[in-house]
Amino acid sequence: MKGEESRRELVSATPDDYSLRATEEVVNHFASDSQRGLTSTEAAKRLLEYGGNELRAVAPIPLWRRLLSQFQDPLVHLLLGAIVIALIAWVIDGREGWPIDAIVILMVVLANATIGFVQEARAADAVAALARMTAASSSVLRDGERTRIPSGELVPGDILLLEEGDAVGADGRLISTANLRVQEASLTGESEAVLKDAAVLQSPSPLAERFGMVFRGTAVVQGTGRAVVTGTGMRTEIGAIAHMLDASKEDATPLQKEVERVGRALGTAVxxxxxxxxxxxxLLSDIDGPSDVISVLLMGVSLAVAAVPEGLPAILSLVLAIGVQRMAKRNAVVKTLSSVETLGSASVICSDKTGTLTRSEMTIERIMTASGNSRFTGVGYVPIGKLEVESGEGGPQGPARAEQIVVLSGGSMAGNAALRQTENGVWEIQGDPTEAAFLVGERKLxxxxxxxxxxxxxxxxxxxxxxxxxxxIELDHEHGGQRIVVTKGAPDVLMTHCTSIRVGMDVVPFDAGQRARAIADVERLSDEALRTLAVAYRPLMDVDELEEGEGLExxxxxxxxVGIIDPPRKEAAVAxxxxxRAGIRVIMITxxxxxTASRIAAQLGIVDDGARALTGAELDAMDETTFAAAIRTVSVYARVAPVHKLRIVDALQADGNVVAMTGDGVNDAPALKAADIGIAMGINGTEVTKEAARMILADDNFATIVDAVREGRAIFENIRKFLRYLLSSNIGEVLTVFLGVIGAGVIGLDGAGSGELVLPLLATQILWINLITDSGPALAMGIDPQTDDAMARPPRKSDxxxxxxxxxxxVAExxxxxxxxxxxxxxxxxxxxLIEGTQSLEQARTAGFTALVFAQLFNCFNARSETRSAFSHLFTNKWLWAAVGFSVILQITVVNLSILNTAFGTLPLSLDQWLLCIAMSSSVLWFSEIRKWIGRRYNESPPNVVAA
Incomplete structure (x- = not known):
């Protein structure tokens, strides 16, 4: 009880201004430790007391209200009206027996509500699971150790460790800063990043001037800092704003809007x-009393209800959610369901190079020294390979060998990376990949x-x-503890600090000739698109030199x-x-x-050999017309800044493209936000980038993007499948009743000429068809494996x-x-x-009722593809077969079980009659097969489909 009161107090209180209090005072106030943080036990206790670090504008919808919402649809109101009409008919008939029609319709209403409730619950669970997968995380001190936890688990008193790229997970009082700048535009509207300072403010200040505080929802763009959490959840500044906002409903996606539009149009028409x-x-029948009028009205209401696929929204949400979870298993985490539609329409993918198109495993490929040039074999961090001599005096005993050892050992010493092999045999690094390349080279030698x-x-x-x-500065234990300065850096810069050069075991003056050769080596490596780093050293003659700092260099x-390359991913070239092939243009931006960019792009197949890259400086020099023209033809951009990425995205979108853009740094966030699909790197991406993006690559791999596009297209095709199925099946029901009434005399459905009221199907039969053929098969088609080649067509146009x-x-056919x-x-x-028969009306109606059910089940297999035969990939969807099998069992039950015979106006059918129903209903399949064959024969492909 006490915890609940504390929690309510925490949620309702206005955040305090801790910028007016000294850091030590604030840390003590929250019973924390600035050096060790909270203990895990204390953090768990506070999480229970204060609740999760989450914003809640409104309370969760109670279960009973969610169930009641299933009865808010206008079509359900029609069904409830049908129950009233059926009860009136029962009363008029003298209340004989049970009001079967009313009971059956009520059961249908309850069954539909249950199905809708379960589908929405599953969709909500799927979306919640995705939210957990993309939840932000924060670095904190717990038990004296740095650890990363979900931001939702932050509690007051936690010690936040802030770095560039972090999203601030809670409000906090700064303890220390190092050039810490925070972007607070989302909270204060200030466009410039704010330089933070842990000093105490002397007087109350506006939010934008509380330099000693950090706030939830803001982003670290530079530097580092340490802060004690002062507010979580609703007791943050952004939580205070949330209190003032009404709950807003998430906008419907374009597809949902279209389905809603179709539903309204179809509903009106029906x-x-x-x-x-x-x-x-x-008008055409002799109405014999009020009961006949009631029966006709009941049939009309039931027909209207059955003809509209009211389960579409729930099925649509569930199919999208299942598809997104399936994408997540393939390392593509889509944060919102609506993004799936856009992803399948992507016409341009703008990708970073490093880590996405390449392995992000910097590898030394060449070593250039005074005595010769050599090439390393092997790529990545696996230290397997050898050094092959290209020119000069190489070999195990040659002078180049001594030079190579100095280069690789010196490069390893002048760095902070680490290389290790995990228990499962995988080689991994810690630190800068370029520095790690020297460690791998050392191990190879x-x-x-x-x-x-x-x-x-x-x-x-x-x-x-x-x-x-x-x-x-290194101690050389083999030479009596002599101190040596070892330097690694850009060759053009490092050479200006050099006066000598290593040649074999000797040191000679770095004269004009030697310098010219070294410069030529660098230019050669650059021409081969290799990143260059040089290594130099000097023994220190006097201990006092250590005081010189940079003067030692x-x-x-x-x-x-050395020439270093980040090798392309093999799977990226395939992707x-x-x-x-899918009509998607790939653009490299690096x-x-x-x-380097042009070479990698050519190796991957983005451009042809010899294609040039545009630089950021060249883009800046272009006017808008020239820029727009360049964007249409150039697919490689190098030396670009984040502002160029944003400009490229805008130009591509203005040209009618649907753009996917990758990024990992803080400055990439604006471009990711502007793109139709912003894609953040899950491994190397910052928290800010992940928040701005709509999709996260768990493996930072370009091939995963293409897999996600394929999956997005497949999901959209599955949506078209069940729309095709539902609409054609429901229109079939409408036309059955309409044509049956209009043509009653033609087919012998006019009561043997007596003019009495005869309907082709009863209201309860229509509702039964709607119940057993809509949800199950439609949902199974929504998770159908690909039957068409989703990548054999250009992107779907946005309109x-x-x-x-x-x-x-x-659908109409x-x-x-x-x-x-x-x-x-x-x-x-x-x-x-037309054909003389001998059976009763009830028997004929049962046969027609059964034929219509089976026709819709045959239609399941037709609807899987607009062009392919239904017999192609016939058994790949086990869920569809299960749904069809279950529907068949239900239909057999309603025809043969006596208690259901009374409820639905059916009679048992003989084996010959069952076979006749199956044969007649299969005409839907054969008609569709002929239509598809003609379409393939005359190459009538669906829109945007590339003919095979």
Missing amino acids: VAIAVIVVATVL GIDDRRKQRFERVAEIPFTSDRKMMST RDLIFAGT ISEAR GDHPR EHAIDARMWRS IGLVMALATLLTMDIHLPGG
Whole structure:
């Protein structure tokens, strides 16, 4: 009880301004420790007391209200009206027996409500599971150890560790900062990032000027910091805003809007047809008393209800949710269901190079030293390979060997990466991939153990973007503890600090000739699109030199240059080929050198050999017209800034493209937000990028994007499948009743000429058909394996309807065949009509009723493809067969079980009659097969389909 009160107090209170209080005071107030954080036990206790770090504008919808919402649909109101009409008819008839019609309709209403409730619950569970998969995380101190936890588990008193790219998970008072800048536009509207400072404010200040605080929902764009959490959940500044907002409903997706539009249009049309049918029956039949009028009205209401696929929204949401979960299993985590539609329509994929198109495993490919050039075999972090001599005096005993050892050992020492093999045999790194490349090279030569035993680091001069170098000071234990400065950096910069060069075991002056050769080596590596790094060193003659800092980086001995490449992913080349086959253009956007970008793009098949890359500087020099023209033809962009990415996205969208854009850094967030599908890297992506994106790549692999596009297209095709099925089946029901009434005399359905009221199907039979053939088979088709090649067509246009003119024509044709097969089955059984029969009206109606059910089940297999035969991939969907089998069992039961015979107006059928019903209903299948064959024969492909 006490915990509940505390929780209510936490949620309702206005956040305090802790920027006016000293850091130590705030830490003590929350009984925390700035160096060790909370204990796990205390954190768990506070999580129970205060609740999760979540925003809740409204309370969860109670179960009973969710169940009651299933009865809010206007079509359900029609059914409830039908129950009232049936009860009136029962009363008029003297209340004899049970009101069977009313009871059956009530059972149908309850069954439909149950199905809808279960489907919505499953869809909600699927969406919730996706939300958990994409939940933000935060770095905190727990038990004195740095750990990363879901931001929803943050509690007051936690010590937040903030770094560039982090999304701030809760409000907090800063303890310390190092050039910490936070983007707070989402909260304060300030466009510029705010420089934070842990100092105490002397007077109350606006939110935008509370420099000692960080707030939930903001993003770290630079530097680092440490803060104690002061508010979580609704007791944050963003939570205070949430209190003032009314709950807003999520916008419907374009597909949902179209389905709603189709439902309204179809509903209006069907109601109109129902009115016409009712009026026609009343005019053409001799109505004998109020009971006949009630029966006609009941039939009209039931017809209107049965003809509209009211289960579409629930099925649609569930199919999307299942599809998205299936994509997540393939490392593509889509954050919102609506993004699936857009993903399948992507016409351009703009991708980063490093880690997405390449392995993000920097590999030393070449070593250039004074005595020769060599090439390493092997790629990635697996230290398997050898050094092959290309020119000069190589070999195990040659002078180049000594130079290569210095280059690889020096590069390894002047870095902070680590290389290790996991228990399952996988090689992995910690730290910068470029630095790790030297460690791998060392292991390939087998010199790493000796270097580790010989040298010990005593100081470091870190890398800066201004100096473009990093140095370490090492103790050489083999030479009496002599100190050596080892430097690694950009070759053009490092050479200016060198006065000597290593040649074999000797050191000679770095004269003009030697310098020219070294520069030529660098240019050669750059021409081959390799990233270059040089290594140099110098023994320190005086211990006092250690005080010079960066001044140590002088009079260095140049050792050599390495050429490093991030090898392309093999699967990326295959995926790019698949994307091009699907009509999707792939664009590479990278900050690398243009030559490197062009080489990798050519290797992957994005462009042809020799195609040039545009640089950010060249883009800046273009006017809008030239820029738009360049975007249409150039597919490789190098040395670009985030602002260029955003401009490229805008230009592509203005040209009518649906754009997917990848990114991993904070500055990529605007471009990801602007793109139709923003894709964040799950491994290397920052929290800010993940929040801005609509999809997250769990494996940072470009091939996963193409897999997701294929899955998105397949999901959309499955949606078209069940729409095709539902609409054609329901139109078949409408036409059966309408044509049966209009043509009653033709098929012998006119009461043997007596003019009495005769309907082809009873209201309860129509509702039964709707119950057993709609939800199960439609849902099974929604998870259907691919029957058509989803990647053998260009992207779907953004303005293309899911239900196009071709589908409407197909729906009408199949519905008409269903109706004719049903009515002809009845005619075969009835006396008179086109074919003389001998059976009673009840027997004929049962046969027609059964034929219509089976026709819709045959239609399941037709609807799986607009062009392929139903016999293609016939047994790949076990769920569809299970749904059809269950529907068949239910139909056999309603025909043969005596208690259901009374409820649904049926009579048992003989074996010959069952076979006749199956044969007549199969005409739907044969008609569709002929229609598809003609379409294939004359190459009438659906819109956007590439003919095989």
